Amino acid sequence: MQFIPITVEAGEILSFDWNFLTNESIPGTVYNDLGLVSISSDLAKLADTNSNLFRSSNSFGLETNYGTFSYEFTTAGTFTVGIAVVDTGNQAVDSALLIDNLRLESAQVFGFETGDFTDWQVIGDASIHTAEFGLNPTEGTFQALITTNDNAVSGEEIASFLGLNSAQISSLGNGNVAEASALQLMPITVKAGDVLSFDWNFLTNESTPSSSFNDFGFVSISNSLFELVDTNSSFDSFNSQFRSQTGYGSFSYEFTQGGTYTIGIGVADAEDPAVNSALLIDNLKIVSNTSKVKLSNQSETVLSNDANELISPRANSHSSVTKLSTSESSPLTDVTSVTTSNQSETGLGNGVNEPISDFVNSQSSLTQSSTTNSPELIDLTSSTNQSVPVTIPVVESDAAFENFAGLYAVENSRGTVIDPLTGQRFDPGEAGYIGAAIRQSQLPGKGVSFNRDGIDAATIFLESSLYAPFLIADGTPEKLLDANSANDPAVYFAFANANPDRQNHLRALGNNTFGFEDMFGGGDFDFNDLTFSADYAIA
Structure with missing residues (x-):
């Protein structure tokens, strides 16, 4: 299946839901049927017989359940998108791919690429850094750093700055806030279903873990407050300025109601200001579902490598896709290998036995793509x-x-x-x-x-x-x-x-x-x- 060419802007995100079904033996080696997606000349594998498969009640004995594929376009232009299911080894045993909810989403990025705090207000110790700090930004050239160093302010001042009360921050369970620093994004207006995300890296000189002085990072979304990280997290060594770092992770939040919100991000010393901690922040963006890419029948589409096979879409078969927080260092369930191929449309969706060795288990330029399966049940x-x-x-x-x-x-x-x-x-x-x-x-x-x-x-x-x-x-x-x-x-x-x-x-x-x-x-x-x-x- 190939869609009409789509014209996109840099930063837009293509997503769709998919479910791989098969009658092959699992795991497959010789007959390792698979589902694919192509974006112009690039290919990515969605699933194959080595993926996590579950018993199915339809005419195919096994299915992965619905997952989501997404791809962020790094350059503007016109692209072709294809989705396919492929038999490998022979054509005797069939597989299929259910496809639904294909959409194109836009993203507003509030990073720090101006080299300053444009769009942000700051309180306490805040600065902008490049990779010269010793850690690479996750987006562009610049990243923000907030610390509990000498310019940090009291917990009461932080709470007032973020429109909270100090008891809310202390209620996160880490103890009284001795001092802290924070950023606050200008008010943003969102629709229900929009997703906020940003990358963060927690740095500390505290013991890890520290039960007495459990410094932490946090995020506020209007009156709601979430802890990002504390000294009980997993750490690697860093440098002489900050002994330990978590490495960059990601926070995301889906707005269930439209409206105008304020976003705050902070780092706090718990109980004692003597030992400092910090938070690196980058790549904050709001992803909005702006349009649907029309499928052939406005409902669930089935690709099968058996021309005589017909599947009726199942009632309530579409699993909800969790859009919230996966740490950058966390391997997603059944992440598929991603690949580049110069075969263009070779072997895509025609049910014939064509070579796939050029792209399976190879590296790819589709570095912006990800695949997430539905929850394990x-x-x-x-x-x-x-x-x-x-x-x-x-x-x-x-x-x-x-x-x-x-x-x-x-x-x-x-x-x-x-x-x-x-x-x-x-x-x-x-x-x-x-x-x-x-x-x-x-x-x-x-x-x-x-x-x-x-x-x-x-x-x-x-x-x-x-x-x-x-x-x-x-x-x-x-x-x-x-x-x-x-x-x-x-x-x-x-x-x-x-x-x-x-x-x-x-x-x-x-x-x-x-x-x-x-x-x-x-x-x-x-x-x-x-x-x-x-x-x-x-x-």
Whole structure:
């Protein structure tokens, strides 16, 4: 499938949702069918038989579930876009690609390429730097630095500058703010669905971690406040000015309501101003969905390498795509290899057996592209029985925390949950979601929870439903659900929007095995702080 040529400006972003389906054996070596996207002469692989695949109820036995591909155009011009599914090795066994929601988005960038704080207000110790600082900007030539050095101001002054109160900043849990610095972007007007993102790197001379002097970085969006990072994060060594750095990561936030907002970014000394910390900031942008690129039928489009195969679009088959925070250092689930090919349209979408060795596992000029799969779920909805026997044969932990994990029933692939206490429905990220999800996990037939020592019962029985994994970091369900909200531990879900740092903390490791990161901000992103597997047989 190739779309009419599109004319774009530099910085615009092309995105679409896709779902790879196959009847091939997995993983495939000789017959490794795959889905592709081409942007003019460049190619990128979306998925193949080595991707994470799940049982499917349609005429194809396996599917990846919906993911999202996105590509940022670095230069203006006219481009052709093609999407294809390819048989490799032979044509005997078929694969397909579902495609939906192809759109072109624009981005407003509020970086620091003027070499000063144009569009920004500053308070405390703030400066502009190039790569001569010792770290490269993530966009262009310049990056901003705010520190808790001598020019930093009190917590009360920071709160007043950002339109907050000092108790809000202290409530992040790091202690009283001794001194801080911050930037504030000029007020911005956005539409519902617009996404704010920026890159950050936390630098500190504090001990890492430091329980007594837990310096931190934070972001405010009007009256809402989020911690970005603190001394409990994962660090590398830096230089004599700041001993440790996290490396650049990314924060993003989707606006659910249109309106005018103020954006603040700050760094704070906790409890004691004697030892300094800093935050590098770059590449702040607002991405807005400005137009749709018309598909042939305004609904779900199917590419199949069997000319006689027809698939009916499934009701509610489109999974919501989480648009919030993935750390730059975090490998996305099933990131595909990206490639450049001089074959132009060779092997794209015609179902014939053409060579792909020129681009598989090679490097690419499509450096602006990314592929994100939908959240990792266990699907028991196809069971003809009212309950399904499930075992949790493996629970392993490589963390100091005493974590709890488990499964809870969700209503759809977006992660909607019904609170068994009130009957109210909550989507990931809404107030009340965490409590509703954990209460679901405690109901017989609706979920299960266990600590690092595993589960006592040999078999549990879960109702026919979708189930999402969760992890309670260094805490228990009882502690989370008690009347004292001040002692609530952090909870991480398969849906980044539901996580306190908006980061991805879960990775599917294959064969219904899941790995979690239990540190705010993603820790070291090795996803082995707690792993567990679930075995079941659907009748």
